[in-house]
Amino acid sequence: MKNLQQFEIKNMIQFRKNRFGLDQILVNNEFADAVIYLYGGNLTHYQPKGERPVIFGGRGCEMHPDKTLHAGIPICWPWFGPHPTDAARPQHGFARNREWKVENTAQLSGGETEIVLGLSEDKGTLELFEHPFELQLRFIIGRTLRIELETHNTDTTPFSITEALHSYFYLSDIDHATVYGLEDTPFADLADGSRIKQESDPLRIDRVINHVYEPTDKQCEIVDNGFGRVIRIDKEGSNATTVWNPGGDNGLHDLPADLYRKFVCVETCNARNDIITLQPGTSHRIIQEISVLDNISK
Secondary structure, X not given: OOOHHHHOEOOOEEEEEOOOOOEEEEEEOOOEEEEEEOEOOOEXXXXXXXXXXXXXXXXXXXXXXXXXXXXXXXXXXXXXOOOOOOOOOOOOEOHHHOEXXXXXEEEOOOOOEEEEEEEEOOHHHHHHOOOOEEEEEEEEEOOOEEEEEEEEEOOOOOEEEOEEEOOEEEOOOHHXXXXXXXXXXXXXXXXXXXXXXXXXXXXXXXXXXXXXXXXOOXXXXXXXXXXXXXXXXXXXXXXXXXXXXXXXXXXXXXXXXOHHHHEEEEEEEXXXXXXXXXXXOOEEEEEEEEEEEEOOOO
């Protein structure tokens, strides 16, 4: 890996290691602060100036090389959820458990910060996904947070993927939050045997939620009356949206007690029937843009 210091920008980007030796990118510009780990390409913090954090950071929120972090924006690739034919392969693929490399950093003309990370095949990935590939993960950190994940097929044969930007959004409390934008959209309820359902009302987080909505390319909004704000999620390249909250007594090592009440995942994804097949030499890009608005009564 190249010397990371060459990618630092004075008073904007610096690198440091966490207590487990994993590299972090610290971003501080006129619009926002952010933290991105090279391990997993996980953005674990985004906070516009003068606002509360937008991304849920869990308790401590430190990446560990041997433990899954239920926080930030994990990258699910090249499959979402369990592997379609081999349950022994890692949940949500391997991109969230690999070391990404820094390809570029820049200050854009409007003052935003751009971070570009890359990942490609190695011996370990080829044992799990038998294809060469190139991934590029781009973050643009400003008044909004834009994330782009581009897959390029460098193989000589086609391959298919599912994927997700598994975004955890920080809430005042699930009782105060409602998700809009998925009304009247069919969904597979993975908490109820994958039964196909449909609801006409906006979604309240009042039970274990594990819904995959499709087809949908719609914008979603999380209205949080406790914090008095709206988190807006726009997307491209995705025709499915997953909403997840595990509820209490979930057994997850980093979500003890009532911490589950402080987030909801609204995930821009290609999942279930929204499978992406890439011919050799072609690419697919999934995009998510997150913005924060004052609460407008709904």
